[in-house]
Amino acid sequence: MRIKYTISIVFFVALVIIEKENNIISRVSDKLILKQTPQTLQPDDSSHTHLKPNGSITTLTKLEPAFTLMKRRLENYTEPQEPRAAGGKHILLLATTRTGSSFVGEFFNQQGDNMFYLFEPLWHVERMLTLETGGTNATAAARAYRDVLRQLFLCDFSPLEGFIDPPPVDHVTAALFRRESSSSLCEESVCSPFVKGVFERYHCRTRRCGPLNFTTASESCRQKEHRAIKSVRVRQLENLRPLAEDPRLDVRFIQLVRDPRAVLASRMVAFAAKYRNWKQWAMDGDVPIDDDEVRKLKGNCDNIRMSAEVGLRQPPWLRRRYMLVRYEDIARFPMSKASEMYRFTEIPFTPQVKAWILKNTQASKEAGGVYSTQKNSSEQVEKWRFSIPFKIAQVVQNVCGPTLKLFGYKFVDSKEMLMDRSISLIEEKVFSFM
Template sequence: MNCSVGADTEPFDRTCDEGPSFPYNASRKTHILILATTRSGSSFVGQLFNQHSDVFYLFEPLYHVQTTLVPRLSHSRNVAERRVMLGASRDLLRSLCDCDLYFLESYIKPQPVNHTTDKLFRRGASKALCSPPVCDAFGPAEVNIEEGDCVKKCASLNMTLAVDSCRERRYIALKTVRVPEIGDLRVLVEDPRLNLKIIQLVRDPRGILSSRMETFRDAFRLWRIWRATGRKPYNLDLSQLKVVCEDFLNSVSTGLSRPHWLKGKYMLVRYEDVARNPLQKTKDIFEFLGMSLDQNVVKWIKRNTRGSKELSAKHKYGTVRDSAANAESWRLKLSFEIVDYTQNVCQQVLHQLGYKAVNSSEELKNMSLTLIEDRTFVPFL
């Protein structure tokens, strides 16, 4: 099981006699995959699971696959590269669902020695990796463990202890922005060894673009010039925006068509709905997954949805913010010309997800005019 290989790729630095194998308990584990794109609110939603006392959460484990197999690549449209990335990603996700973290070691550079490493990407974003039995610096009931404090106080990560922590918990939650479409995961959803449920997180593409312009300043330099000068650069890279909307459209269309293989396995969630009513939306998500609303989650929501602008600005990958105001703050940051262009490129997916277009600069800046339709996406049960 631990060495199964998808049809699209060969195993990477791994043979079937390496590392221990683990028995799979189908009656106990629920596997949760948060499927999102960059700057769509996935860190915030991921933390809703991370705070649950019975969840083993990993933040972007596929980062290591991407940086090892396809360096400097982000959402490649090259068919061959995409097949390699997806095949390796599916193998890793399958292994992680079985708490086989040793499989991940093949992608971590430098490779861990004696199953110990300090190079796991964003280790501090996982509460399970910052608390017993993995780390004794914080108690299991600690609600707000700062990522930097975890990295400083917990020293190197012992993968064997991480495996123990994973096996103790009923739920395994994995967040990724590195799988373009839900159809790419069908082989995992249909795998009888897994009990995989997918939360597909979407966000208004206009909000995603605005957030990326602030976060990835070099990559979006020309967009920023357009915003500042009002003149669209002739060599502006439009592919980043088109890829987001094409992947959203293809993925959401698949999910909402309710194919038989997604029955009971799929829930579509808009980031704006979580931001506007985080407690109720979290209850809805957990109910779909058959999870109780842990009090640690409630405490975290109350503490992290009324943050100050200053604190949010200091931590661009953080989750402490006024979530409701943040959801539509792009309206005050983008020019109408950029918004209008985005609406034309992403017209289909905006309509499908219930995001309203604006027709003038006045409408754009009028924050009393909501751009989000009240729409309920009922889980496919």
């Protein structure tokens, strides 16, 4: 009888312990990103605690893997630390591809020792969430983008690690996309010893570093007063509202836009394989208006316009947090527009940034390539007008008309007008951000 009571007590105590462990895990997991789409990796359910239909525990031996998993999760999870410096700003540069975002991102990448800058960290998230059709689950992607951005602004790289393939080992990876484009990740304090035989595709160019250690990167991030991230993957500004309302953050959203006709012309050159249909239509002269590619163009324009409309309305959650910038204005007046951007973010505009802008907006014709940030910026404004057929420009005007009007881009009604340099297609327009 005594043995029977003892066994009952042991089982009861085991149940209590398991319940407490599960409560802890539940609270912790709420703070982690849950990848809930079919295309993402899911935790191995085989190691979770299993109960029989009547609710009794199978055996204590079978529970051991569950306890091991719980212990591992608790040991590996660390609460993100609060930003170290008071008054630090969190800058998110939002754009789409071929709008000059890499160039504008350098305005913050070149800031110096008080800025931690990341270049396209959401590339990994998008890649893992991409479906076989080539698209993504918009709802799942929006949540993942938002949650990863929040933790990166808090200098916590652990959610991002879950999207990197192959997965980092002990928080070390050689696979971070475009690491070399972030001076913060190539500083001496973050530069780990070089490992012979380890190939890092996006290796630092300023010094010879080993694979990136995210723990070291997090420590460096927390030492910086401000953080900036550049991304072309967020579709709707409204989805980022929780970031603006997070009391731990002081986020400033800068939305960079460009004439959709110029964007398409640039993509047809930079992504020739993806835009081969457009190139064929440009030669044939006929564009099927019901084609998926045309619908995709319209969807992109609509997303950009709707985000800008939200920002320009300045709802309470975005008041003094949103700024709209046209690439054409930056290309024509780089120093004054950069000064405006720094005034908006309330960060000092350093001589280091000014020197970089002077050097990289007066480049020779031989400098750079399609991804280069070194260009004669004033020439880039009009260049597209001589590489896109009038028929293609008309299609863009038809499907992106409201977007063109909102941002102040003039329509063309003939091939002659399109190619006439004396006619500006940019209205002088001021977008208030204060």
